[in-house]
Amino acid sequence: xxxxxxxxxxxxxxxxxxxxxxxxxxxxxxxxxxxxxxxxxxxxxxxxxxxxxxxxxxxxxxxxxxxxxxxxxxxxxxxxxxxxxxxxxxxxxxxxxxxxxxxxxxxxxxxxxxxxxxxxxxxxxxxxxxxxxxxxxxxxxxxxxxxxxxxxxxxxxxxxxxxxxxxxxxxxxxxxxxxxxxxxxxxxxxxxxxxxxxxxxxxxxxxxxxxxxxxxxxxxxxxxx
Numbered sequence: 001x002x003x004x005x006x007x008x009x010x011x012x013x014x015x016x017x018x019x020x021x022x023x024x025x026x027x028x029x030x031x032x033x034x035x036x037x038x039x040x041x042x043x044x045x046x047x048x049x050x051x052x053x054x055x056x057x058x059x060x061x062x063x064x065x066x067x068x069x070x071x072x073x074x075x076x077x078x079x080x081x082x083x084x085x086x087x088x089x090x091x092x093x094x095x096x097x098x099x100x101x102x103x104x105x106x107x108x109x110x111x112x113x114x115x116x117x118x119x120x121x122x123x124x125x126x127x128x129x130x131x132x133x134x135x136x137x138x139x140x141x142x143x144x145x146x147x148x149x150x151x152x153x154x155x156x157x158x159x160x161x162x163x164x165x166x167x168x169x170x171x172x173x174x175x176x177x178x179x180x181x182x183x184x185x186x187x188x189x190x191x192x193x194x195x196x197x198x199x200x201x202x203x204x205x206x207x208x209x210x211x212x213x214x215x216x217x218x219x220x221x222x223x224x225x
Contacts, residue, residue, distance in 0.1 A: 001050055001057045001163040027091040030148040037139045042089035043070070044151050048098025049113045049121050057163035058121070062128045064161055065090065084133060092129070092140040093149060094122045119143050 028038035045065055066084045073080040083090060099112035113121060122143055130138045141147050 001048065001053045001061055027152070028150045030150065031142050031145050037091065037141055039089035039091045039139050041086075042091065042137070043083050044091045044093070044149075046093055046095040046098060047122065047125065048095050049118045050099050050111050051113050053113060053121065053163070055124075058125055058128060060163050061161075062125065062132055065129070066133055068159070068161075070157065070159065087134070087137070089137045089139060090129065090133070092126060092138065093147070094118065094141075094143055115144060 027042070027044040028035050030036065043065075047061075067082045069079050069082050069085075071081040071083070071086050071088070072078045096109055096112040096118065097107070099109055100107045101111060102108070112118070126138060126140055141149070
């Protein structure tokens with residue numbers, strides 16, 4: 001499963017720059033020229049469902065969407081708060097084209113889940129979001145309809161995430177959380193560069209005459225031949 005998160009959030013609420021009127025929708029769906037859904041501050045989720053997706057991938061993605069830290073906190077520190085922390089809205093749309101594979105210059109969508117299966121899966125996804133968060137803050141379009149999606153992307157910020165590969169996923173939320181934290185620590189370590197301890201390990205050491213090998217030599221020299 002692949003999804004893209006876009007932030008249709010007014011600049012005044014995230015980064016100091018252009019200030020937009022909060023009375024306007026920052027994400028909306030139109031079908032036949034009629035607006036059927038819209039949100040103000042929050043995120044827009046474009047969800048690409050694959051043939052291999054199961055309940056495990058669904059639960060993983062719901063948790064990621066709700067806990068991904070893409071907003072600033074009260075002190076202005078960026079990448080500190082999630083959509084749940086800020087009590088913002090979420091606008092969702094099923095986007096099978098995210099599962100695109102190019103055959104030359106022609107898009108191919110054979111990896112996407114067929115429509116008759118994907119609709120039920122997508123509805124389960126929305127149900128899980130509403131069950132975990134606040135139902136009134138979850139908005140969506142019309143599955144399978146030809147829609148015009150209006151997104152006022154702030155930043156712009158677009159984040160693409162993919163569920164774990166089959167066989168690596170686990171249904172245990174604690175284990176998934178542990179794996180995610182381990183991955184975050186690895187990313188922070190890579191960003192900071194080699195630690196002091198690793199630098200010490202990589203620094204050639206001068207020969208120490210008082211090392212254990214030398215001491216053992218002294219002991220052996222005192223032995224009777």
